[in-house]
Amino acid sequence: MSDHLLEVKDVTKVFRIGGLLFGTELVAVDNVSLSLAKRAPSILSIVGESGSGKTTLAKIILKLQEPTSGDVLLEGKSIFGCHLNRDRLAYYRAVQPIFQNPFETFSMRKCVDSYLYDTALNLKVAKGRKAARDIVADALSSVGLDIKGVAGKYPNQFSGGELQRISVARGLIPRPKLIIADEPVSMIDASLRMNIVNMFLSLKEKYNVSFIYITHDLSTAYYLSDYVAIMYRGNIIEYGSSDQILTNPIHPYTELLLNSVPTIGKKWERNLRLSNIELRDDKNTACKFASRCPFVQPVCRQNKPPAVQVPGEREVLCFKPVDYALDRTTLDQGSEKLTTRRWISLGDGSC
Ligand SMILES: Nc1ncnc2c1ncn2[C@@H]1O[C@H](COP(=O)(O)OP(=O)(O)OP(=O)(O)O)[C@@H](O)[C@H]1O
């Protein structure tokens, strides 16, 4: 039996853009590996700017898209290996999505409670509507809502925050082991965001459910998660515990993010938009961040960076020094001092 609830193994997703003759390929997810342990529920945040591949990765984990290569394992078993309805049912009992826009999750022409009943019946959590009512009521109460206040109402009769709670309740119906929440608070009023984020924390403890929380918002990621994976142009460029990554980042891109996103909910595209040059060399064989990196070295333009294991379950895709902690104090004093940090030796004297 696997020790992992979820394992994402070397997953790559390539999209073909344009026609067969003049089209090009876009690597949306590039050789990503991640795992969630089974022993205790945990929250992993996947953080990255727009277009970094977060949703594509989420869709692959949710079986909504197949990877070009690589595999996803739930409790040791490939989720793509079998297409039987029985397996599909088992999968969606264990893994549930929460999407970004609650107003798109529910049709305006259907009462929202009917979605909850459908979920209970379709996933065979309840045998009939009467049994489903108890399950729906229970799921709603676990997100702080009363079934009487929800029954028979349409989406436009709720606020965004309430609707997102209802969509969390829908996800809880099969008592999943894992919830994949793709930017679940970005469309919600700032004042209500922390309610939802706090709710995830209490659901994790109460129902033993793990979360993959996808966001562009480092503040909620830091607050909520046990682990953080930073995505950049399809790669996970830094992974580790949220404390380590957000208080003592190693990758220059993580540092840039931390310095440029002081406020909740602010997207990064304005400060960190990819230049045309970067978009053109999408299939480069060097570090994808080289053209934006303040610490770029010749080696970064020649070789792909290694995945460096740093003590404390951390991994960084960078040639940067592993003894970063020694230099942290100088880092805080001024950016020019960063260049004095030591670099990993490739053994060929190139850096
Ligand atoms: N079906 C598709 N066909 C072609 N390209 C796609 C497709 N889906 C996504 N992409 C491209 O893949 C890249 C990653 O997209 P993705 O939606 O995963 O990013 P994201 O990190 O979720 O961004 P955002 O923060 O804006 O939601 C983007 O360049 C996007 O244009």
Ligand SMILES: [Mg+2]
């Ligand atoms: Mg997205």
